Amino acid sequence: MSEDLRYPIGEFDKNFEMTPSLRRELIDTIAACPAGVRKAVEGLDDAQLDTPYRPGGWTVRQTVHHIPDSHLNSYCRFKLALTEDNPTIRPYYEERWAELADSKMPIAVSLDLLDNVHTRWVALLNSLTDEDGARKLRHPDSGEWTVDFFIALYAWHGRHHTAHIASLRDRMTW
Numbered sequence: 795m796s797e798d799l800r801y802p803i804g805e806f807d808k809n810f811e812m813t814p815s816l817r818r819e820l821i822d823t824i825a826a827c828p829a830g831v832r833k834a835v836e837g838l839d840d841a842q843l844d845t846p847y848r849p850g851g852w853t854v855r856q857t858v859h860h861i862p863d864s865h866l867n868s869y870c871r872f873k874l875a876l877t878e879d880n881p882t883i884r885p886y887y888e889e890r891w892a893e894l895a896d897s898k899m900p901i902a903v904s905l906d907l908l909d910n911v912h913t914r915w916v917a918l919l920n921s922l923t924d925e926d927g928a929r930k931l932r933h934p935d936s937g938e939w940t941v942d943f944f945i946a947l948y949a950w951h952g953r954h955h956t957a958h959i960a961s962l963r964d965r966m967t968w
Contacts, residue, residue, distance in 0.1 A: 799847070799849075799958075799961070800848065800851070802961045803954055806947055810946055812927060812940075814924070817922070820945045820946055821916060821945065823952065824916060827861070827908070827912060827956070828905070828908045830952065830953070831861060831955075831956050834956050834959040835854065835858060837968075838854065838968065842966075842968055845966070847959060847962045848958070848962075854958075855901055856892040857959060858904050859892070859897040861908055861955050865915065865948065865952070866907070867886065868944065869914065872918060880932055885933065885934060885935060919945065926941060927940060927941050927942035927945070
């Protein structure tokens with residue numbers, strides 16, 4: 795674990811070479827995300843859920859709602875990349891989404907959404923070929939990336955936010 799509360803598992807490492815075994819490992823990591831998030835928040839009460847995971851950071855509740863928001867966007871981006879030639883994806887203001895009313899709801903709603911999004915997303919990911927992994931999409935702010943890059947990014951993303959919650963629990967001895 796990193797000492798930097800923003801990046802408890804470290805920042806995303808863009809320097810990797812995708813192999814079939816690495817892709818399998820990353821897809822398995824994505825598949826495990828919903829159970830990991832559920833375990834991280836198990837038994838937390840509303841006061842704990844409304845505690846920021848770091849000074850100036852989101853609350854645990856906002857973080858839990860953010861994960862399916864982000865992963866649902868990612869799932870749609872994967873489908874665009876697999877069905878269009880080098881599509882430009884639409885970014886969104888995740889910090890603004892975290893302030894909307896649905897990010898203040900009970901977390902069970904988003905835990906269920908995360909389960910369902912991941913069921914479909916992992917089925918899609920399991921069908922990918924090496925050629926599919928090399929397909930490209932364009933982010934207007936950061937440029938052109940491959941499907942394989944996004945598989946690695948989102949495997950990291952789920953672990954990253956789960957670690958935010960787990961490290962807060964450790965620090966607070968919850």
